[in-house]
Amino acid sequence: MTLLTILFDGVAYGMLLFVLACGLAVTLGLMNFVNLAHGAFAMAGGYVCAVLVNQAGWPFLAALPLAFLASAAIGAVLERLLYRHLYARSHLDQVLFSVGLVFMSVAAVDYIMGSSRVFMQLPEALQGQIDLFGVGIGRYRLMIIVICGLLTVGLQLTLAKTRFGSRLRAAVDDPRVASGLGINVPQVFALTFAFGCGLAGFGGALSAEILGLDPYFPLKFMIYFLIVVTVGGSSSITGPFLASLLLGIGDVAGKYYLPKLGPFVIYTIMIVILIWRPNGLFGRTAAR
């Protein structure tokens, strides 16, 4: 039964990684923009949620959508002001720019919110564990799994089946032809970018309970977002999704069964997969 509990924890942890990283999969994977400041948007969402819950007394579940909206709004503003000038620049420029943004966000949050770790006050119903045939199921982790499952399906449908999804893919693959066909490319990019940031913020709010929230959040977890997207490949949402699950379960099981190896398990998985498939699990093989 312990095995199942570990599996459950691993899935929940993986789902959490997925929500945090899928926004990056959208901006990095679909828009081909190396946005290392992704974690900063996640942190923004986390703090918005924490302030609403702890100081304004909002219920946690009501604050979650607001975390999404706030981060999306910040993302939209920054996209218009800063990011869009960098779409055509080299990846190195994008990396330097977004890393700078990360350090600025760390300093700003440290100044405004203080450096102490913030804890979210959760409703009673989300605390504790349910015992299901001897398998310990954490309520909060269960909620994460449900929310993330729905989110994945929604995202995949949006990208694959909707008009917006096909416009986005067209705009990414060939902006010139796309705009010739009457697609407003800058608008599509702005919306997508804001949406990716919103997802990050949503993930930040969800993860605060388990990962903790402090001004160093974007630096501490940057590596995890990148691993997910690298292992998953950047052409779809399914890739990062499966990668998150694999890494989450691998990490939790590794730490349980081989605690001495600690954090190495997740890196080992990454290296093995990248040797096997250098473009990630679902990467595009042809260079763009």
Added chain:
Amino acid sequence: MRIRRRMLIQAACIAVAVAAPMTVAGAQETVKIGLILPMTSGQASTGKQIDNAIKLYIKQNGDTVAGKKIEVILKDDAAVPDNTKRFAQELIVNDKVSVIAGFGITPAALAAAPLATQAKVPEVVMAAGTSIITERSPYIVRTSFTLPQSSTVIGDWAAKNGIKKVVTLTSDYAPGNDALAAFKQHFTAGGGQIVEEVKVPLANPDFAPFLQRAKDSKPDAMFVFVPAGQGGNFMKQFAERGLDKSGIKVIGPGDVMDDDLLNSMGDAAIGVVTAHIYSAAHPSEKNKAFVAAYKKEFGQRPGFMAVGGYDGIHLIYEALKKTGGKADGDSLVAAMKGMAWESPRGPISIDPDTRDIVQNVYIRKVEKVDGELYNVEFDKVDAVKDPGKTKK
């Protein structure tokens, strides 16, 4: 043109001649203290507490001692030892400080040690807690604590109070290993058994697998040491897994239950037993006044780091009084050795042999008092020297 230039040179000479004795006189009137603390980065709460406490002390006791004016120069090293070393050098060479103080983490305190020795400047350690620090320079004096001090006491207490099987969960870095070694030695000597030893990576996002492992080995208690900040996450996940209801106690050195974080941990923390040097709930008059003044000034309660800073500046003040204002390193360190006083945490003294602090270690349990969580003391061991050194 030439005349004007000569006049300028003359004027400059006069100005220098007049100003030079003034600066010398000025240096005699002021005693400068170089305070190096992490005011940003993950350790910032340590720096802020100490800085606050020193400001409070100077406000309460004035900024002149033995006829000298005290000037504190604060530098933010962001807990990076390279910065600490550079600032220590600048402070000693350029600012001519008489004392360097602060030091949020062990590597920072160690980085400054050779400079203290070379320049014969006292280094007052107000936070860092690894045993070896005071052995690295004859000019280091500590007013915080050492991890073995509290970990051995909780080890003895656990063995005597019906705890037989313990799982340890410690962060994998020097202070964590210090705490683990000290606890293990005393707990097993008292007849206890360590059933599982889990070391958690320092940057660890999720405690779930480690907690599950601990739960499966069904111990009586878990010994926990994680850096301040992570303690809250640990307690929340501990409760989430239902370990609080399974009868497994949480014990440890008191860092995990720091007063400035305790309230935000929520009720999961109730019942945790820790051994530590200071609690905001310490029932002495001195402490009540200290907590009230600190709260009034800064809007929150002080933690053990604040007390380390408060006592550190007190030590410098008293040493200056004793030397009659003589501020050279040897006189100051000699004056500090053996000094004893009543601190907000209780009676403390500086061991003349090791220059490390000797203090009571209290056993406390987290309880709800007037709607707030406090570490309520219920037992103590008097005048504990650092066990990391007494062995030798």
